[in-house]
Amino acid sequence: MIPLNHQRAPLFEALLTYVNNETIPFHVPGHKKGVGMDQAFREFIGTNAMAIDVTVFEQVDSLHHPSGCIAEAQKLAADAFQATHTFFCVHGTSGALHAMVLSVLREGDKIILPRNVHKSVTTGLALVGALPIYIHPEIDSLTGTALNVTPATVEKALQDHPDARGVLVINPTYFGVAADLKAIAKLVHQHNIPLMVDEAHGPHLSFHKDLPMSAMEAGADICAQSTHKIIGSLTQSSMLHVQGERVDHRKVQAALNLLHTTSPSYILLASLDVARRQMMTEGFQLLERIQFLSHQARERINAIDGFHCFGAENLGSPGFYGLDPAKLTITCRNLGISGHQLEEILSKEYHIQPELSDLYNVLCTLSIGNTQEQVDSLISALQSIRKGYGQSPILSCSETDNVILPPLPLQKLSPREAMHGDTHLLPLWESIHHISAEFLMVYPPGIPLLCPGELISEELVRYIETQREAGLWIQGTEDPRVRHIRIVQASHQ
Template identity: 60%
Template sequence: MYKYDQTKTPLFDALLDYVNNDTIPFHVPGHKKGQGMVNRFKDFIGTNVMAIDVTVFKQVDSLHKPTGAIKEAQELAADANNADDTFFCVHGTSGAIQAMIMSVVGEGDKILVPRNVHKSVTAGIILSGAMPVYMQPEIDSNVGVALNVTPETVQTTLEQNRDAKAVLIINPTYYGVSTDIEKIAGIVHSYDIPLIVDEAHGPHLHFSDKLPISAMDAGADMCAQSTHKIIGSLTQSSMLQVRRGLVDVNRVKTVMSLLQTTSPSYILLASLDVARMQMVTEGKELLDKTIELAKYARAEINNIEGLFCFGEEVVGLDGAYDFDPTKITITCKNLGISGHELERILAEKYFIQPEMSDLYNILCVFSIGDTQEKVDALLIALREISKTCSNSGKNKIEIMSIPKIPLRMLSPRDAFNGNTISIELEDSVGEISAEFLLTYPPGIPVLCPGEIITDEIVEYVKALKDAGLYVQGTDDPEVNFIKVVNEHKRLNVITSA
């Protein structure tokens, strides 16, 4: 099945050799294997991790021009993930997504993207100078979250934008919902352009036949994966998978080198090396246990009064071709509390921290590191919260309509880099935004740079803030002010939406 010996961990082994040889470091970092580190920190994390915190030299290879251990580790990762090339990423999947976009589109090029993209996608569009064409995902009005875009939406949007240079899809969404990515790959390739995929929440998909198909297995040309999210690498370590043909791998290599630090963390790189080995050798069994735990939790949560956890029943709805059961979305609106309130209670009273919350839900991500004991602790807490809230007499929270996608007047790059002025949000209606407004639910950007601010958007943001939800994207942390384009008539105004 694999070309190479997947039990090998060449980069981690090279670092262990460096340590075992008791090499004397006259190189950065300055703590010198922890010798110069403050004791309180060193005593907590231990000296082993500091011993492999090294810099670029021949024995441990160079991320920017790999010829040894890193080269071999990336080749093993490509083999493991059904890719032609893999690039290790130490600046998170956000950086990998930006590199992916900048590798396929440039100034003025059109790229089709779902509206519920992560902000790193729009950042990549700004950096590249490309022009986004947004596709509206389907919405589950019962739980108030975005599902995915349908193949039909992709087909229609491509027919309307035959000059598009690339299409980006999410697989799966934050909430675990996948589209028919194989069908979409066929549609996109019929236009002779690449399909690139934000697979931040799907690095585990390839390693289990009980999960949705992975982007590379479905025929995508590139995908960015958060190896740290579900499987065992360290936070900020990710992989960018590439299939040659419609994508110029040398362009990808150049862009990755442009964006990544010249002082990468070998701790993060080594964690990618061993995480790949673990998934190939043990992944199926580990994921089987994770999926069973998730199924158990979902069934138990659906027996708790006032709570609901959607699952495979969404498969077959528009925008929900498949579902990742390791994503546990707990809808609490029938208890009369917001997801934000439920997250706060769990964190402050029970010391249980969900991944995130929106107005109606919390999201708990299950992974290979979870246990029955920890899942039972979550269930006990949810049962107690249900009893308390059920007796409070609170009315259930109603689902709010999401504002329509506003008219775009400038490219995101022109708006972001333009002459701007900060004004009060309530006075900004009719102005061109130079900033983002990003909120949950359902994970769709309310406003992107270059778009016209509407009354509907301002009122929606106010309602979310009143509910205690975190609205982000503006320089003003309280989101009372927003930057808008000043003297925008001097810029190249674009009237297409």
């Protein structure tokens, strides 16, 4: 087989040819290479970007029925990411996960998945009418965050539900924690069902031997990646990878055609094409840089009294098989301020914007675009903050050493039935014995206490009130104060 030429970017090259030919646009979009665009916006964005914002025609191919430059670009991406088939997505990894669920499951099918899956997975289940079988990830006692699921937990779920039609796992988690994906794939395939992976935070894993194993390398059948999260494509652009015969790639294309816009952004598509080229030609060196910056950042953060940033010392503990160095979880629980306060201080006083925060932590994401100077600025800010705070911890370690979650609620309806049924709001204490139509989560650890279709118990409501009194962040309901919750009307239960 002739090796593919990863120096090329077929889609981007086709767009450049269109521009260099000075093609006269009698096609949409209406701004016509930026000429009709608001002047201030055009000057800020630049005319080059406007020039490649085109529509579907033969020269630039069709995302729904690729046969030219998009097909070539996707073939190169499949080779780069060790897949059999790769699909470009311009509706984010949320849309890619919807397509994954639609292409694998049918109405009434059971799927085993972690309780802390992204809500787009659950809404995907609502689209297809599938039934979730939830398993709990491990919890880190210091940070309160969800780690990953263990092979033993997956194996137990497969034994309890031999009729499951698939297993979905997250790899790595938002906080960078990887599962023993190879062992999980082996267990799942013993049941001759597909392993599906939400790899939104792992598009870079294939390009460096020292990173956790990627889903495709571990033997997963299908995975969705947010190419824009760590490597260089634009926000909202993602990829969906398939390998083997357990998932029909034709069904994946059909699901994407059902969900995708018929007017995809060629700017986003081109950014996927060149991101693949960049990683195949420069990826190893770029990821070496991330690992260098991450290693020194961890050491410097851990040298500041009151802060902690977990790392390789946790490897081998349950649910902690690997760690993506791009994620810096900065725990400030012993400093006297919450993670939310730390994020606000960093943002407003130091113009540093973290990825997210919860009660105890701030998460900072490194990527191929971060520099030494930026890491230095983060460390300097943390050192300054330490001088101004750090009077007493917000909670002693002993108070939250064991994060105890209530038992999983009873699943009375499918997510589809709950989310599509007639609903109304009730005060939280009056909702006991009713079926939830909403999600309810507490941070940390960010695991849903309640999902659509589940029965609300008195024990659960008491737990929510206890966590509220402890200062934890509760969210997910239509009511931002979580004093009311939307429930399914009795006639639809």
